[in-house]
Amino acid sequence: MFADLNAGRSRTMKRHVRHTPYSEFIHPKRVSMQISENTVVSIHYTLTNNAGETIDSSIQRGEPLAYLHGAGNIIPGLEKALVGKAAGDKLDVTVNPEEGYGERHEQLIQQVPKTAFEGNEENLQPGMQFQAQTEAGPRIFTITAVEGDEVTVDGNHPLAGETLNFAVEVTEVREASDEEKEHGHVHGPEGHDH
Numbered sequence: 001m002f003a004d005l006n007a008g009r010s011r012t013m014k015r016h017v018r019h020t021p022y023s024e025f026i027h028p029k030r031v032s033m034q035i036s037e038n039t040v041v042s043i044h045y046t047l048t049n050n051a052g053e054t055i056d057s058s059i060q061r062g063e064p065l066a067y068l069h070g071a072g073n074i075i076p077g078l079e080k081a082l083v084g085k086a087a088g089d090k091l092d093v094t095v096n097p098e099e100g101y102g103e104r105h106e107q108l109i110q111q112v113p114k115t116a117f118e119g120n121e122e123n124l125q126p127g128m129q130f131q132a133q134t135e136a137g138p139r140i141f142t143i144t145a146v147e148g149d150e151v152t153v154d155g156n157h158p159l160a161g162e163t164l165n166f167a168v169e170v171t172e173v174r175e176a177s178d179e180e181k182e183h184g185h186v187h188g189p190e191g192h193d194h
């Protein structure tokens with residue numbers, strides 16, 4: 001009699017242990033994929049400068065930014081801060097110029113004659129952007145002033161020298177496809193289109 005009872009109890013205990021997945025004791029929630037090399041990451045972000053002005057916002061655009069992590073597709077300071085994060089994580093990231101768009105270089109502000117803009121001489125206005133070949137490769141220049149025949153251009157990135165404050169929410173993390181890894185960018189509705 002006693003022997004039978006103990007045997008039954010013992011079986012019940014074993015069944016109970018088997019039916020409680022071990023992982024539930026370690027992770028109360030489902031384990032989500034963490035951001036690392038070769039993951040495709042979607043984030044919502046709002047970028048403000050140190051004056052508190054909003055410079056850019058994926059929320060205003062209405063769709064998250066998708067990028068291939070580890071491919072240098074976003075500024076280094078932000079990419080670094082996102083390592084190990086997962087969908088649902090929110091973080092505030094402050095990025096200094098050296099890990100953002102670089103410091104401003106005064107020598108990239110130059111005066112050129114209007115004739116340098118072949119075919120566009122008549123319509124030149126501050127804010128217009130042109131690509132020009134430099135010793136360091138192609139560079140985008142922004143016109144900052146037009147006076148007579150003189151045009152002032154600035155080859156600094158508009159955000160060079162700025163400390164950037166990002167409020168970020170990770171919305172999705174997935175494995176990159178082989179093709180995405182090969183191309184170094186994201187494919188699909190939110191990313192690069194061929």
Ligand code: ZN
Nearest residue numbers: 183185187192
């Ligand atoms: Zn591609």
